[in-house]
Amino acid sequence: MSALAYVLAKRQLPVSGSDLRSTHITQRLEAVGAHIFSRQEASNLELFQPHQERETVSVLVTGTTETATKDNHKFSVALGTLPVNETLPQVICSTAIAHSNSEYAAAYEKGCPIFHRSDVLAALIKDYQSIAVAGTHGKTTTSSLIGYMLLKAGLDPTIIVGGEVDAWEGNARLGDSGYLVAEADESDGSLTKHYPNIGIVTNIELDHPDHYQTLDDVVKTFQIFETQCDILIGCLDCETVSTQLTPAITYSLNPKKGADYTVTNLSSDADGTTAQVWERGTCLGQIRITIPGNHNLSNALAAVAVGRKLGLEFAVIADGLLTFAGAKRRFEDRGHCNGITFIDDYAHHPSEIAATLEAARSKVDGKTVSRVVAIFQPHRYSRTATFLKEFATCFQNADCVILTDIYSAGEINLYNINGETLAQEVNNYHAQVMYEPSLSTLTEVLQGILQPGDLVLFLGAGNLNQIIPQVIARYPGN
Secondary structure (H helix, E strand, O other): OHHHHHHHHHOOOOEEEEEOOOOHHHHHHHHOOOEEEOOOOHHHHHHOOOOOOOOOOOEEEEOOOOOHHHHOOOEEEEOOOOOOOOOOOOEEEOOOOOOOOHHHHHHHHHOOOEEEHHHHHHHHHHHOEEEEEEOOOOHHHHHHHHHHHHHHOOOOOEEEEEEEEHHHOEEEEOOOOOEEEEEOOOOOOHHHHOOOOEEEEOOOOOOOOOOOOOHHHHHHHHHHHHHHOOEEEEEOOOHHHHHHOOOOEEEOOOHHHOOOEEEEEEEEEOOEEEEEEEEOOEEEEEEEEOOOOHHHHHHHHHHHHHHHHOOOOHHHHHHHHHHOOOOOOOOEEEEEEOOEEEEEEOOOOHHHHHHHHHHHHOOOOOOOOOEEEEEEOOEOHHHHHHOHHHHHOOOOOOOEEEEOOOEOOOOOOOOOOOHHHHHHHHHOOOOOEEEOOOHHHHHHHHHHHOOOOEEEEEEOOOOHHHHHHHHHHOOOOO
């Protein structure tokens, strides 16, 4: 929501919004002219009173994304214009906002036109030469990589992603060109509203059992998205993509897959990954990325495919990939003290956790890094219950696993499950598992567990990452 608000405000549309507290996100919006309330109340709508001969009125938007809930607050924003003599604001909400939300309820009672967050994104996608990145995993990194690559190439894109990137100081930027790079979310089915020029599908798995009953339901959403893309780029390393979709351009880390773009001579070290890139049988040259893991090499290969489709020279593409530092909460280095490295990562699905821990394992050298410690906060009761067996076996690359209680994300616990249930399952497959439900207690406990040489990963889409500064502060000199 905040990314959309930023782009619209930069496009000189009147934008208003509210949050439960001031954050760097709301401050950035205020800096570009947005009006931010310090509360979420129905009275906020009083700003939008009828005025005679007023040519435009602000549009109240209420919503959050799953990413926003990591800060344990709901974000709402208002944007748009209406014709002369219209007096009601257009209200934009996301799936995360319940109808009982006071602002939403007031807007509904007043008869305000109400739209979904995805309607705004869909309108922007139609307004640009658009590149929409979809997939169960890797959307934020892939869209950020593509956006950064185009920025470095001088194409000045507009960018809307689900994570913050230092290169544009947030989760969005407004460019002067006709290009838009956007992260397209499938979690609530709204992916089917988008009609991009280029669509990318990184992979397809069941990740949101609160919305989808089966993997087939997820596939149907992506198949509709495929028909609405002028060109679809897909990853053949995902069996579901390779068998259920027919992308016009393909990529794979396995040369035997016969993809349009592939790699050979992979070489990974503690500082990144290097590989030779091939385009339909012709060697383009070498790329190097500093973000760890083969899953990120795959994301980079998707960026290569996009860059080449847009006519970029390979050297320009490779330069952009080399200097991309990553998005926040995607293997983000949060600090070092007492010989311990602290990493923040958004991984919250078993496949994501396994990939992140594999990347972490590649950094173990027995000298500066000797042990991988995974601290995981399960996200949503429905996801934890649905993937209980998969969660139990995804921590194999961690030397020590610490689990907290489940971050509900507003769900009601209909599954009679908690973090201890998951800890018991993980304990069946892992020798060193600990359950510490309280984050405040966990902060104290970690001081007695962590030791020099540890690579500590705080995993999850909830608010676990908020304790990282407190944990670091407990060590002398911090």
